[in-house]
Amino acid sequence: MSRTVITFGTFDVFHVGHLRVIERAAALGDRLVVGVSADALNIKKKGRAPVFSEGERMEIVAALKPVDAVFREDSLEQKRDYIIEHGADVLVMGDDWEGKFDEFKDVCDVVYLTRTPAISTTALIEKISGTA
Numbered sequence: 832m833s834r835t836v837i838t839f840g841t842f843d844v845f846h847v848g849h850l851r852v853i854e855r856a857a858a859l860g861d862r863l864v865v866g867v868s869a870d871a872l873n874i875k876k877k878g879r880a881p882v883f884s885e886g887e888r889m890e891i892v893a894a895l896k897p898v899d900a901v902f903r904e905d906s907l908e909q910k911r912d913y914i915i916e917h918g919a920d921v922l923v924m925g926d927d928w929e930g931k932f933d934e935f936k937d938v939c940d941v942v943y944l945t946r947t948p949a950i951s952t953t954a955l956i957e958k959i960s961g962t963a
């Protein structure tokens with residue numbers, strides 16, 4: 832039976848840590864669906880707009896070989912609905928979220944992957960802007 836994997840993220844200023852988590856998520860199943868967080872959600876949660884718009888971020892993620900489908904994640908509270916709606920068998924998150932999504936183990940497997948060390952969008956923005 833075909834296994835669908837779902838993962839979520841902002842994927843702003845796309846970097847190799849993003850690529851690796853997507854590749855490893857895809858390897859856990861037959862089909863990978865990625866929820867790309869809405870601009871409004873980022874503004875609400877992080878207090879700033881992403882560098883690249885949600886349309887651009889979705890376009891980049893959708894073009895990756897391991898990605899089968901993308902959708903816009905409008906609310907963190909809708910995770911359960913997104914998992915069910917997309918028929919996901921596995922939820923994959925970076926281990927910065929370790930334990931935080933265990934509540935969904937009743938509807939799918941929940942896997943946390945180790946983050947790629949020493950790279951993040953925030954660190955890149957600081958480096959490029961000369962504030963790091």
Ligand code: CTP
Pocket residue numbers: 839840841842843848849851852924925926927945946947948949950951952953954
């Ligand atoms: N990720 C990863 N390794 C990194 C950075 C991110 O595996 N070095 C993963 C996250 O765990 C998440 C996905 O990539 O599953 C999307 O993360 P996102 O928050 O968009 O990227 P960050 O670089 O962590 O962004 P920020 O610095 O704004 O938090």
